[in-house]
Amino acid sequence: MNSQGQRIAAVLLAAGNASRFGTAKQTLPIDGMPMVRRAAMAALDAGLSPVVVVIGAYADTVQPCLAGLPVQLTENPDWASGMGSSLGLGVRTAMAMGAMPHALLVLLADQPGIRAADLKRLVEAHATAPGRIQAAHFDGHLGPPCLFPRAYFDELASLRGPNGARRLLKRYSDRVDRHELPSAAFDIDTPAGHAAWLAHQGAD
Structure with a gap:
């Protein structure tokens, strides 16, 4: 449980084939x-x-990168159908593990700028507004990392195909609290994205 006494789960999406990156x-x-381990450790x-x-x-390649971490691995055989399929599976897995979480935070494996402090910010916002969705705002739009209260679990769990968390953020935009997180804009989808990240780091 966190400092507010609430059990907040995380679903880290790392199932895609990175077609634009090539590996x-x-x-x-x-x-x-490894980028996926970095994201998992931020959540922990x-x-x-x-x-x-x-x-x-x-x-088979990603699993060893998480060795020794207290995370629950779940493999999505239907990963090719899209992010919604993986998110739905992750939420269903979290819901089946012991006591039902009070909220659930969705994050991606390819946002290396996201740190534990960013996730804690969303968790703290949830503590003051437990019925609201908390989401990162960057480059003019909403996206992960984002936190959903329990009331949205069933809808998240039923996701299939390519539509992921952004579908809910759009549908319930009047219930979303936005958090400016410029670091969320750095997602590594291509070798050029990786180069941009390295350049950004070098400029700091």
Whole structure:
């Protein structure tokens, strides 16, 4: 449980085949650590539990990157149908693990700028407005990481195909609290994206 006494789960999406990158970007070293492990550790350091990591296309390659971490791995055999399929599976897995979480935070394996402090910010906002959705705002739109109260679990769990969390953020836009997180804009989808990230780091 977090400091507010609430059990907040995390679903980390790491199942895609990274077609635009050309290889398993989940394993890409970021500051000497596989990108997927970096994301999982941010969730753990933020006090989220359970942390469910959904793997798929590169399961045999991604799984060793998480060795020794107290996360729940679940493999999506239908990963090719889209992110919604992986998110739905991750939510169903989290719901089936012990006590029902009070909320659930969705994050992606390819946002290396996201730190535990960013996730804690969403968790703290949930504590003051438990009925609201909390989402990152960057580049003029809403997206992960985003936190959903329990009331949205069933809808998240039923997701299929390509439509993921952004579908709910759009549908319930009047119930979303926005958090400016410029670091969420850095998603590594292509080698050029990786180069941009490295350039950004070098400029800091």
